[in-house]
Amino acid sequence: MDALDRVVKPKTKRAKRFLEKREPKLNENTKNAMLIKGGNANLTVTEVLKDIYAVKKPFAVLYKRKNVTRPFEDQTSLEFFSKKSDCSLFLFGSHSKKRPNNLIIGRMFDYHVLDMIELGVEKFVSLKDIKNSKCPEGTKPMLIFAGDMFDVNEEYRRLKSLLIDFFRGPTVPSIRLAGLEYVLHFTAVDGKIYMRSYKVLLKKSGCKIPRIELEEMGPSLDLVLRRTHLASDDLYKLSLKQPKGLKPKKKKNISHDALGTTYGRIHMQKQDLSKLQTRKMKGLKKRPAEKSAEDGGATPKKSKSA
Numbered sequence: 001m002d003a004l005d006r007v008v009k010p011k012t013k014r015a016k017r018f019l020e021k022r023e024p025k026l027n028e029n030t031k032n033a034m035l036i037k038g039g040n041a042n043l044t045v046t047e048v049l050k051d052i053y054a055v056k057k058p059f060a061v062l063y064k065r066k067n068v069t070r071p072f073e074d075q076t077s078l079e080f081f082s083k084k085s086d087c088s089l090f091l092f093g094s095h096s097k098k099r100p101n102n103l104i105i106g107r108m109f110d111y112h113v114l115d116m117i118e119l120g121v122e123k124f125v126s127l128k129d130i131k132n133s134k135c136p137e138g139t140k141p142m143l144i145f146a147g148d149m150f151d152v153n154e155e156y157r158r159l160k161s162l163l164i165d166f167f168r169g170p171t172v173p174s175i176r177l178a179g180l181e182y183v184l185h186f187t188a189v190d191g192k193i194y195m196r197s198y199k200v201l202l203k204k205s206g207c208k209i210p211r212i213e214l215e216e217m218g219p220s221l222d223l224v225l226r227r228t229h230l231a232s233d234d235l236y237k238l239s240l241k242q243p244k245g246l247k248p249k250k251k252k253n254i255s256h257d258a259l260g261t262t263y264g265r266i267h268m269q270k271q272d273l274s275k276l277q278t279r280k281m282k283g284l285k286k287r288p289a290e291k292s293a294e295d296g297g298a299t300p301k302k303s304k305s306a
Helices: 013-022 043-056 076-085 154-167 233-239 288-295
Strands: 033-038 060-067 089-094 102-109 112-125 142-146 182-189 192-203 211-216 220-229 254-256 262-264
Touching: 033 043, 033 076, 043 060, 043 089, 043 102, 043 112, 043 154, 060 076, 076 089, 076 102, 076 112, 089 154, 102 154, 102 220, 102 233, 112 154, 112 233, 142 154, 154 182, 154 220
Parallel strands: 033 060, 033 089, 142 182
Antiparallel strands: 089 102, 102 112, 112 220, 182 192, 192 211, 192 220, 254 262
16 A cells, blocks of 8 residues: 555644645635656756746645656656645656657646646747746736637647646635736647736726736747647546535525516415504594404494493
8 A cells, every 4th residue: 555545643733734634625725736847857848847836836836856757658656746745736847859848737636647738848938038027926817818729629628728727826706906917828829839928017097997018027938739648528527526515505486587587486375364464544443343243243332421
């Protein structure tokens, strides 16, 4: 049995809190990514991993040592690192004569590789090469995808889902305008994927709505699609399954019309309208004959004359 698969009983409160964070939850934590350098990674691949790590921080782990592994042939080392660092996303960089400047992006499901896609870096511009101001660490980016291939081709569609998973960042309950300062743009055209990152500048426009300008800040990548390892439809559907606690409860006796108006049906018991409380006024008072009929036919007593 693997050392990470054994049942571990915590001996301290700190270890207990650490294990509780790793337990399954209804609302999962933000996905962390591990960036791994292959055994023969060159300078370009190393710089790409460092820049992606700078964009992804603090939800990323960068392994600085080289790891001799081939994810498409043997996935055990990736699964081991996933358990060790509690990461469900990974980016593996390598370099060879057959596949120069190679990147493999993928994700895990239950600590097993769900799907991964191999990309080749044809052109790279680092964060250091663009002398502009940068966004602060942990900024949530706005993701833009351009190109029909992201909607037509199954491999590009799965790549789009993978990129959204990788760069989306934490889920936030509300958004403020000043926080929208980082854009990641992906364009698929002519068999290539162009990744560009911009900083949003809010300029004065003379009214309440500011004028928006985009300033490129890096990193910039020209990628080409190579090999793919996609999960089967059944496994992919299983990975998207939500627990019962998150599913909204069905509300009975409620319907909606074409305009979106909500109608509710209420079931009530039969009411006795004779006991209904009405407004007290002289015109609604019961006459003596009506009162005697309710009392069983007894004649009302005559009031004594003064």
